[in-house]
Amino acid sequence: xxxxxxxxxxxxxxxxxxxxxxxxxxxxxxxxxxxxxxxxxxxxxxxxxxxxxxxxxxxxxxxxxxxxxxxxxxxxxxxxxxxxxxxxxxxxxxxxxxxxxxxxxxxxxxxxxxxxxxxxxxxxxxxxxxxxxxxxxxxxxxxxxxxxxxxxxxxxxxxxxxxxxxxxxxxxxxxxxxxxxxxxxxxxxxxx
Numbered sequence: 001x002x003x004x005x006x007x008x009x010x011x012x013x014x015x016x017x018x019x020x021x022x023x024x025x026x027x028x029x030x031x032x033x034x035x036x037x038x039x040x041x042x043x044x045x046x047x048x049x050x051x052x053x054x055x056x057x058x059x060x061x062x063x064x065x066x067x068x069x070x071x072x073x074x075x076x077x078x079x080x081x082x083x084x085x086x087x088x089x090x091x092x093x094x095x096x097x098x099x100x101x102x103x104x105x106x107x108x109x110x111x112x113x114x115x116x117x118x119x120x121x122x123x124x125x126x127x128x129x130x131x132x133x134x135x136x137x138x139x140x141x142x143x144x145x146x147x148x149x150x151x152x153x154x155x156x157x158x159x160x161x162x163x164x165x166x167x168x169x170x171x172x173x174x175x176x177x178x179x180x181x182x183x184x185x186x187x188x189x190x191x192x
Contacts, residue, residue, distance in 0.1 A: 001122035008129035015133060018071065019140050026147060033154045059092070070098050075137055077105035079130070080112050081190055084183075138191045145184040149177055 025031070052059050073094070076083060083090060083102070090099055111130050117123050 001120070001126065005122045005125035005129070008126050008133075012129045012132045012136070015075075015136050019136055022140065023143065028150075033151050068094060070101070072137075073098065073102045074105055075133070077102040078109055078111075079134065079137070079191075080106070080109040084187055134191060138188060141184065141188045141191055145181070145188065148184065149180060152180060153177060 050059055051057075073083065075081075085093065114123060114127055114130070
């Protein structure tokens with residue numbers, strides 16, 4: 001257990017550095033909101049799809065979402081947090097090897113089993129690091145919720161059918177942002 005505790009401490013410390021790069025770089029002073037959506041986030045994903053052989057219909061993918069970043073999928077799987085996309089949407093929007101890696105993390109997730117483990121110094125260190133990782137992830141999701149809304153509120157009509165299984169195609173932007181607020185709040189609540 002001592003080696004596991006040491007690795008958990010390493011994961012927690014490295015996660016802090018990775019997330020700090022987001023806090024330092026993803027804001028208006030570094031990347032203008034007017035540039036992010038039309039030129040960075042989604043230009044390669046909007047309108048992408050494939051021909052469904054059975055129906056002969058074009059299946060249009062929903063575009064890119066920050067939640068599709070492997071780091072967050074891997075953390076959720078490692079922490080035992082349910083994926084937010086349905087299996088069908090994961091198959092359509094997430095690369096196969098990325099899904100496979102997350103499945104392995106999910107299969108070997110042991111956080112919930114710590115409650116059945118006798119308490120000792122190493123187990124306490126492991127629990128503390130899981131708590132620290134969860135705290136960092138909750139903080140990130142809180143900050144991301146605020147920043148994402150400010151970026152998504154920028155005019156970019158080409159993005160309306162986007163964001164991986166949670167399209168923002170609503171009657172108006174207020175409805176779209178309301179939907180996003182609910183979705184991101186739900187994700188934050190499940191980060192426990």
